[in-house]
Amino acid sequence: MIGLRLRQLVFASIIALIAYVFLANVMFPASMGVALDSYSLTIVGKYLCFAILAVALDLVWGYCGILSLGHAAFFSLGGYAMGMYLMRQIGERGTYGHPVLPDFMVFLNWEQLPWFWYGFDAFWFAGLMIFFAPGILAFVFGWFAFRSRVSGVYLSIITQALTYALMLAFFRNEMGFGGNNGLTDFKDLLGYPLTSDGVRVWLMLSSGLALLLSLFLCQKLLATKFGRVLVAVRDSESRTRFLGYRVEHFKLVAFVMSAMIAGLAGALYVPQVGIINPGEFSPLASIEVVVWVALGGRGSLYGAALGAIVVNAAKTFFTGFYPEAWLFFLGAMFVISTLYLPRGILGALEDLAQQVKGKAPKLSQEGLS
């Protein structure tokens, strides 16, 4: 019950945040002092995107037992799809003024647009690719991997190999994605300039809504019979298989869904930070996502979202205030929370609340209502 209430609180806080921004920045922007400035807007927007990514990872890791060390790949693919759309929107305003080719292609003496850039001038196409690019990759990868019953650390490491290979590939200038510099210098989105505060507010609001939506959808999905089977797979894969379920199908659906949500997070992230480059594919970035989820509370979608926000807020705080020593704080935070908060922040809070109520702490990790 308490756990439920905590979750509702997280949910409510996000709604409150969105409502606040909506009221303060959109409805009554004139009332000075209450509106968030553009620095806070982009930074909160970024946290929300990371929270979506954490929810996506928790869906497969927390509920289905698939530890993906390659979720940054799906995130980045979504980001690149968005970035390609934004690049095409620059049009003639690029450095070299070429009507079609992005600057880096002009620079590398490319004669024409490579085939995989076609269509990205239309928002609907880019919007589809945000989901399909990571989705198809996840489908192909998952279809092979789950059918061959690759599991445990083996699966984790090959997801890592996947994102590592993609990173190396995107670093290559010959690939046609801008190499190390990636995609940057974006001008506008759907015709509105990205540097205007209005667009920033809407981007942040959409990130908030997307987070709510993905939380809501995942929760609904997990409440169905499908979700029950997923948890069964997590707890004992072979037993579920012996019961007659095609385990690989369930895993595949969850994996693809998760990849699509991650892609959405990436797509919302890119216009807010203004750059996407292959560094986002790095295996360490994926491990960080795992850390957020673990810290927030694996097996709880809200915990994952909370973990992402807490870790990133801590990072922002420490890199600004203790630039020389922030890694000590962050590292210590990971170690201590693992040792003393085995069920993550949300789990610890639940236990605490239960103890206050005089009840024994719950043992189960899932606690789906």
Added chain:
Amino acid sequence: MQTRSWKRTFKNTIFASAVGLSVSLAHAADTIKVGVLHSLSGTMAISETTLKDTVLMMVEQQNAKGGLLGKKLEAVVVDPASNWPLFAEKTRELLEKEKVDVIFGCWTSVSRKSVLPVIEELNGLMFYPVQYEGEESSKNVFYTGAAPNQQAIPAVNYLIDELGVERFVLAGTDYVYPRTTNKILENYLKNLGIGESDIMINYTPFGHSDWQTIVSDIKAFGSAGKKTAVVSTINGDANVPFYKELGNQGMSAEDIPVIAFSVGEEELSGFDTGPLVGHLAAWNYFMSAEAEVNDEFIEAWHSFTGDTARVTNDPMEATYIGFEMWAKAVEKAGTTEVDKVRPALYGTAVPNLTGGTAVMHTNHHLQKPVLIGEILEDGQFEIVSATPGEVIGDAWTDYLPDSAKIIADWTAPVNCGNYNIETQQCSGQNF
């Protein structure tokens, strides 16, 4: 109760930290804030930490001289952690939250590209102290490092004229600076009549550590009857294993000299230079330059770091020049307001550390001497060649047909960083 306190914590997290500590530290009116945007962790910390210390030293010196405009300077250091999106975020933090008057920062091209939109939007002022690929001139950035014509072209001229090189290996890390430099050099060499088959271009990923194959390829390429040299734009970290492999495979500077654009005193202090004697580097400054002002700078650096073994290098000189210029321009303008300081910077001259004078031009680039140095046993450079005068930095290279027709000039009537003299149009600007 618990729930409520938790709620408070939660709110604090979101609103205090996330909102970038909206408990904004009251902007003290009696200090001038200097933002320092260099990575202190991650892969670039190796190079950038030194520059952070340089800025801190300059701030300290300026304060000892009584500050600027009667105010003390205050350095605001943040750590963008070698993470490119974080560079943009931290720039915004410096400009919006900390309200700094100037930023010294960035090293890699991608970090600069990431910072550009923010600094242009908020009309900040940044000094960028590293040699770079050119093809850019932002209203809000002053480039105190070398443009390609201040490093690459004179270096190749030296190879051809002094060493009689006829065959070139252009080896670089796969990112925009080496790509641009190599493209310019390839064009330049072909115009000099050097054939396609005498140019070998090779790109490696960041942090490449296994150079066995590439070094033996270079060796094979170099044994074709013509004097061969390597022009290296290999980035920082990958250089140590590269040079170690050169030494071990016995490729001496007399056989195949390597001229590097990213290897300076500091990179050399990370390894044993014994086998590297005679390999070259092209910069605008070497620690071994003989000038009074250089000795003073080195001494100040040693006493600031408390370590007499610390070396100085070219990006440090660029930081030094940038800082001195900014201070001078602020004095001239009588304010730190960007729109007043910017015009005051044009034509500002300060002594550089090699005994000459650095002047800021209206394309936001400096005029600098180009020096060629040979590596000595002790990790220092012997200056073997210097351009007779200072070379003016060219934002848009003349050696590529596309950019030859573009100029940058931030004064009237052009007032543009990307002005096509053929079509008389200004493009690619964000405002």
Added chain:
Amino acid sequence: MSRASSPALRTHIMVRVGSFIFSLFFLFQVASAQTFVQGKALADASLKEKAVWMEKLASDDSEEATRILQYWLDGILVYWPQENRLVRGIKEGRRYQLQDLMTEEALGAVSSREIDRVKTNNSLRSALKQVLGSRQLGSSDRNVRLSAIAELKRRPDYKVLPLLKKREASEQDDQVARQLSELIGLVLLESAEANEQMEGLRRISGGLSPEVKDSLSRFLLNPNLDPGVVEVAQRELDAITRSLMYWGIGQDLFFGLSLGSVLLLAAIGLAITFGVMGVINMAHGEFIMLGAYTTFVIQQWIPATSMWSLLISIPTAFVVSGTAGIILERLVIRHLYGRPLETLLATFGVSLILQQLVRTVFGPLNQSVVTPDLLSGALDINAAFSVTYNRLFVIAFALCVLVTLWGVMQRTPFGVRVRAVTMNRGMASSMGVQTQRVDALAFGLGSGIAGMGGVALSQLTNVGPNLGQSYIVDSFMVVVFGGVGNLFGTVFAALSLGVANKMLEPLSGAVLAKILILVFIILFIQKRPRGLFALKGRAAED
């Protein structure tokens, strides 16, 4: 270059040319002086003028001239204005110790401002080496003669032919004679006469060195050759290219083995902690880094050029990293057994702390680890195939570590206990094995080996705070590809991935080779979901 500066440039050149002519004049006037007194002129000369000075000194075969040339080459020839003469100046810190040229008598220390160093550059240096080389041909030390020949081969000069022929007649040593003959062959190629050219080609036939190939290619660029000679020369060149290709494959194989050994050293410790104990240790890379830093610290105490510093570093690094590992196990990991994924989180935190710790203690810059003299350079199997000593050391070292580890695991009571705990923790415990102790020691062993890997890596790459990061991902790939829990699998995986990578690299380039390897691993795991050598039996169950 800017166009504006070109008038200035022209004036500058004119001044240069003028002073050059003047100095020539000056030079011939004093050509017969007994002792070399024009130190100032030499020190002030431009690099072009210095070349003239050098020619002059070259024609003077007095001991003094030889010494001047030698010190000039070594960069310790300085002009001392106070006494207006050339002396030997050895840099110590920021001052120079001066010595008399001939007697080497100490003349006191001065600051760099009080003297003028006679500078060199690449082309001068190589010319100096040539001159000194022809002087040293008559040396009684065969190694000096060999290096002199090697130097002369770099730029075969037809002028020295009579000297070489004279030396050849009196040369006793077989190896020197062979090298000398090849040198004469190269020199003969510079001749304008066809019969001499043919003689040269005959002499260099079968040689594979880069100098031979270089000279031959240059020779063929000459348009005035006799067609018969061209045919022979072309045949020679083709033969060289062909055998270089075969040797190149051998070279790639060696490169692959050496890369494989590096991977092995990085991964084998992980194979114990990850494979055997099931701990996902993200701080493993940092243990490697600790080992490399240990080497650096040891080198501050013991002369870095001696092999001893490296040999002492090996056990020290084992102890340092091993202790760090045991501390980590006792403080953190002990509490997390049975929750392998959470070890990932905690050790990731530890890895961040260790990185920052090193950065705080040693500074963010790379540290200079010196390669001992014994390990610098290369072992030349023949002119086309040489293996560098440090790579050879790494391969041998990896082999030693492997054999020792195998011995420990198979032949000692400790090894038996570790294997027992791996196979069935509960059963081992009930048989009286102190599993906690075994865990701690095994973790220490794995970490210690990582530290020893760090010692080896310090000879090849950067020693900096990021060292560990660059190997951790590769290490996990190797362990998983080989099959978790199987040491032999790890060895096989490391070597085969190393060789495959190096074989692909010449065809596809470094990046693509790595991508292909990663894709291969992904596909391979589909085929064998438990790695190359899957454990069978109970241990393999989840």
